[in-house]
Amino acid sequence: MRLQIKDIKIVDPLQNRDSIGDIFVENGRIVSNFSGDADKIVDGRGKIAVPGLIDIHSHLREPGEEGKETIYTGTRSAAKGGITTVFCMPNTNPVIDNAPTVEFVLLKAQKEGLVNVFPIGCATKGSHGVEISEIGVLKKAGIVAVSDDGLPIANSQIMRRTLEYTKMFKLPVISHSEDKELSKNGVMNEGKNSMVLGLRGIPKQAEEVMVSRDIMLAKLTGGYLHIAHVSTAGSVELVRQAKKKGIKVTAETCPQYFTLTDDVVKGYNTNAKMNPPLRRQEDVDAIKQGLADGTIDCIATDHAPHMEEEKNREFDLAPFGIIGFETILSLTLNELVDSGVLSLSKALSKMTSNPAKIFNLEGRGTLKKGNIADITIIDMKYSYEFKKENIVSKSKNSPFIGRKFKGGAVMTIVEGNIVWQI
C-alpha cells in the first residue's frame, strides 16, 4: 500500500519543520519517494500533517469494565480525536500486573483496535502499594511505564524501591501524586465553591505534598519520575525547581486543567468531577506558563469513561473522571495555540515528540524518513460543536458537551492506513 499526501503543510516539532510538501508512505513507513504510482492520493491543500498524537494517559476499561469502554470503542474514539497511540492505565479488572493481562490487551488491540495501544503496568502487585510487581516480566510483555495511578504508593520506601528498580529497564514511573489522607472524602477542589456547595474539598496540597516527596525520591534514586495530570500552580513550581536542579522528572497536564476551573462544578455537575479536581484560575494560568516554559512536557487526556447512570446521581457518589480523546486536540488548539500561549509546533511537541522521547517509543513522534507512518491531519478551519450524539466513546461524561471548536483532526493515519476521516 502506497499513500501520497500532496501539497500539505507539514509541522514536525522534532525536525523543526514547518513547510509545505508531500508525504510518501509505503508499507506503513514514511519514505522519501516511490518508484511507481501511489495507490491512494490525499489532497492536503489547506491542511496540516503532523506526527500522530500520542496520549500517554487513558483508561480503556478492558478487561473488566466493558460497560464504560472497550478497546474497540476507545480506540475509535481516539482515532476520531486524531490520536494514533494511546497508553492505557492498569486499573482494569483484573489489573495489569501480570504478563497474561498485558498480552490480552495487546492481542485485543491488534484484533479490534483502531490505533496503537501500549499498556502501562502496575507498579506494585495488585496496585496494593505493598510489593513491587514483576516489572521485568511486564516489560518483556510490552508495557511502556509503570503506575498505580489512582491508588498512589503511599509508603515512601516502596516508592523509592520502585523508582530504583525500574532504572535498569529505563521505565518511567508515572505518579498520580495524591496524599490520600489529605484528600480523604474530598470530591472537588477545596475553596469557596466547595464551601458554598457543601461538598468536601481536596486541598491543592494533597497533590503538592506528594509531588514534593516524589521529586525528593527521584533525586535520591535517579529513577525516571513522571508526574501525571498536574493540576496546581504549586506543582508546576515544584517541577520547575526540580528541573532547574537537574533532577530527572517529567510532567504532564490535561486540557481540562488548562481550560476549566471549579466554577463549572456549580449546580453539582458530575461531569466536572475528576481527580485531581478542577482548580482555580491562578492554577490554570500557572499551568499555561508551565507548558510555555517547558516545565510541563506533555498534554494527555486522562480519558476516564463512566456510564451515564453512574454519573447522573448524587455528586459524592458519582465516580471521578471525564472522557478526553475527542477533545484534546481542539482544546489544545483553541486554548493554547489560538491564544498565543504556545506555537503550533510547541503545542504538538507535547503530544508527539516529547511523549515518544520520555517513554522511548522507537520510530514514533516524528515524521522522519523510515519512521512508522502515524500521521494526524488537522484542518484549522474545521468548525464544529461537540455534541453528545456525536461522541464515539461508549461513555458521554464530558464537561465540554455543547462547546464550539475551531480546528481539529480530519484524518487519522495509523501505520500507513487511514483509520478515520471526516
Added chain:
Amino acid sequence: MSLNCKDLLGLEHLDKKDLQTILNSVGPFKSLFTRSVKKVPTLVGKTVVTLFYEPSTRTRNSFEIAAKRLSADVVNVAVNTSSIVKGESLIDTGKTLEAMKADYLIIRHSLAGAPDILARNLNASIINAGDGFHEHPTQGLLDLYTMYEKKKKIEGLRVLLVGDILHSRVAKSNIWAMIKMGAEIAVVGPPTLIPSNIEDLGVKVYYDLNEAIKKVDVVNILRIQLERQQENLFPSVHEYVELYQVTKERLAMARPGVLIMHPGPMNRGIEISSDVADSPNAVINEQVTNGIAVRMAVLCLLKPKRKNASSD
C-alpha cells in the same frame, strides 16, 4: 404573592425581595395556630411526599403538620423499608413518586446536592429539608422569621453563629438569609470547624467566644456532633465546653434582650448550658412553632411547574 421558582433548594438562590415575601406571608399562617380549627383548604387535593434519607423527627413532623394544616395529603416515605435499600437510585425513586402524582417532594439527604439532582430530573416541586453540609433553607427561614418577629427588623442586627460551621447546613442557610437582609453576621468556633473561605461570603470570623459575643443581638448555637472529635477536629468535649459553651456569664457581654436560638436537638451542658436553654431570652421552642408556619408559607408560595395541575 408567590416566589418565582418551583423548588426551594437553598437560600443562596433567593434575593431580598423573595425573603421579604416569605416573611410577610408567615404571620397569617401562624395566627391560625391559636384557633380551634387550625386548618385552611389551600392545598386540598395536593399530594406532599416527605422523603427522608436521614433520621429526623423535628423537621419531618414539622413539614407533615404544615402540609396537613394546608389540607394536603401527606405521605411519608420511610427509607428503611423502601426500595431504596434495594438499590434504587435517587432519580428513580423520585420518578416513582412523581408517577404517583406527588406535587411536592420534601427531601432530606446526607449528601449535598441531592435535592438539586431531583429538581433537575422531576417536574414536582422539590423542597430541600437539609442536604449534607450544603443548606437547610426552611431552617434558615424560620430562624430569620423568629428574629424578625422578636426584633421587628433584620437590617443591622448583630447575629453570632456558634460552633461547627464547617459541617453545618443550618449555618450556611442562616448566613445567606442574614446577609441578604442586611444583618451583620459573625461565626465563632475552633479554626478546624470553620471553613477557610467563609469570609468570602461577608462573614466575620472569631475563634474566641468571649470576644465574639460582645454586643450581639442574637446568638444562634449550633449542635456539636460528638463524632467530630474522632476526626481530630477538637480534642475533647471537655475542652469544647471550656471554650465554646454558651453560658449565662458569657451572655452578660451580649446586648440586653439578646435572643438565644438553637436549631435542635440540643446537647444540654455541651454547646449550651441548661440555664441558658431555659432562660427567658431563649426562643428555641418558638422556633419550632414558627417552623410550621414558615413551611406552610413556603408550600403556598412555590410555583408548581405542572401544566395539568388540577383546576382549583
